[in-house]
Amino acid sequence: MARVVITGGAGFLGSHLCKAFLDRDDTVVCVDNLVTGDRANIAPFAAHPGFRFLEHDISEPFSIAEPVDAVLNFASPASPPDYLALPIETLRVGSLGTTHALEIARTHGARFLTASTSEVYGDPLVHPQPESYWGHVNPVGPRSVYDEAKRFSEALTMAYHRTYGVDTRLVRIFNTYGPQMRAGDGRVVSNFIVQALQGQPITIYGDGSQTRSFCYVEDEVRGFLALLDSDGIHDPVNIGNPNEFTILELAKVVLEVVNSASELVYEPLPEDDPTQRKPDITRARELLGWEPVVQLREGVERTAAFFARQINL
Ligand code: UDP
Secondary structure (H helix, E strand, C coil), rough: CCCCEEEEECHHHHHHHHHHHHHHCEEEEEEEECCCCHHHHHHCCCCCCEEEEEEEECCCCCCCCCCCEEEECCCCCHHHHHHHHHHHHHHHHHHHHHHHHHHHHHHHCCEEEEEEHHHEEECCCCCCCCCCCECCCCCCCCHHHHHHHHHHHHHHHHHHHHHHHCCCCEEEEEEEEECCCCCCCCCHHHHHHHHHCCCCCCCEEEECCCECEEHHHHHHHHHHHHHHHHCCCCCCCCCCCCEEEEHHHHHHHHHHHHHHCEEEEEEECCCCCCCCEEEEEHHHHHHCCCCCCCHHHHHHHHHHHHHHHHHHH
């Protein structure tokens, strides 16, 4: 049995992680300031004897009274509309927040895993993206608040490993979707499903030819646990589904699954929107024996069922 601290534990990925640890009888301290997280995501665990919620902004220092075996650092706005609306908060949580989370791991002698992102590759010139690719990031564009915060958090994590010997892990997360996303999150899968369910127009940014590779949240979380439980993997590991789709292809799948007649409308492409993204998951396959199993149509079906329940509430 392990005692884990999950920053951002009330968010989309964080709340799935809370559940995964509680399901294997670990204890969880969930730390979240609820800026983009949602109390409803952790409500199912509130009465669980192994669960504690600490409402706190990790950009400010904090301590954990109980023993800690692992820290999972998942606190950050992660949807482009969120981090563009919260630019300073995003930079603070990636830098100061990660420092404070690393300090918890260092002082408790705990393992540390931090959530990095495919955004460290920027608008990639190498395709698909292996972990060895250093990226193509605009350091002063609007997305830089997220990209550079995450790049800094990777550098800081490696420095804590090299300087203090903290047992660190870096996971680069590619587009992930599933239940517990907010209906108003702003990311493409939730937008399209909610629009299709409500019979609203599907908003295609640009001409819809840009690509993403979408991983269902259950696969993603299984990858996080495999990385956390592995030994000696301090270099970054891509965890994502390598099946690549254009945004127009995604819209078609969503319309079919939801059986919706929503029309497509075209809106301007956000600044610095990556034109292509697809993980090279050779490292995860070889070192962790991990690969995703839920494919897009099935994942969209499960996610649409979740949003259908949300909207009817
Ligand atoms: N996108 C879109 N319509 C939407 C939301 C997003 O066409 O309603 C596009 C967006 O421009 C990007 C892709 O879908 O090319 C993925 O966007 P998302 O915000 O989900 O994540 P990103 O990969 O950009 O961080």
